[in-house]
Amino acid sequence: MSDPDARPRPQYGEYASESEQRAHIREPLAEPAPTPLNPPVAPMRPALSYEAAAPVDPARAARQPDRIVTIVLLVLGALNVATSFFSFLDFATMVDRSYVMMGVDGSFSNFAAGKTWGLISALVLVAGYIATVVIARGRMKANKLAWFIPIGGAIVTFVVLMACVSVPLMSDPAFVEYVTSNAS
Structure with a gap:
């Protein structure tokens, strides 16, 4: 050695x-x-952060379609909230239009309950959408699947809205007459 x-x-x-x-x-x-x-030779300047190519995270790249679908569903939900919000604030007119489509004889007459529950329904609609956005955004930031959050949020919000809308409808004489006459 x-x-x-x-x-x-x-x-x-x-x-x-x-x-x-x-x-x-x-x-x-x-x-x-x-x-x-x-x-x-002029000294080399250090590369700025935006000039350096960021490494591609394969898990994040795999979730790109999920992010697109989630964002599209959230945008559709925002359009639904924007168009439905004011309908709930004018509850009597919304119910009268529904009565015409359903073939109910008469018009909505429970105005006090309709105004109160219409406002509650509008607030439930906005709160449900905000909660859905917050949960979906959190899952997207954590790089987890999130496409089902807008769908689940829409279903939960719809169920709560139907409960809110049914309160003034069940005490409206025209609707009660329509339900009891079609039940037999």
Whole structure:
């Protein structure tokens, strides 16, 4: 075997001690003096964060279709909330239009309950949408599947809305007459 001391000791690299490495880092190699064959070069500036290509996270890339579907469903929900909100605030008119489509004889006459429960329904609609957006956004940020959150939020909100709407309808004489006459 050869004598390890016979080899020249490197000044840097894997064989250099930690103190030699630190000394080399503090004192970089001197650059050669400029000559006609070696013109001065401007020092390189560090790359800005937006210039560096960000590494692609495969799990995030795999969730891209889920994100698109979730966002599309949330946008459709926002359109539904925007168009339905004012209908609930004018509850009597909304119910009268429904009565015409259903073939109910008469018109909605429980105005006080309709106004109260219409406002409650409008607030439930907005609260349900906001809760859905918050939960879906949280799942998307955590890189988890989220497409089913807008669907589930719509179903839960719809069930609560139907409970709110049924309160004034069940005390409206025209609706009660329609239900009892069609029950037999």
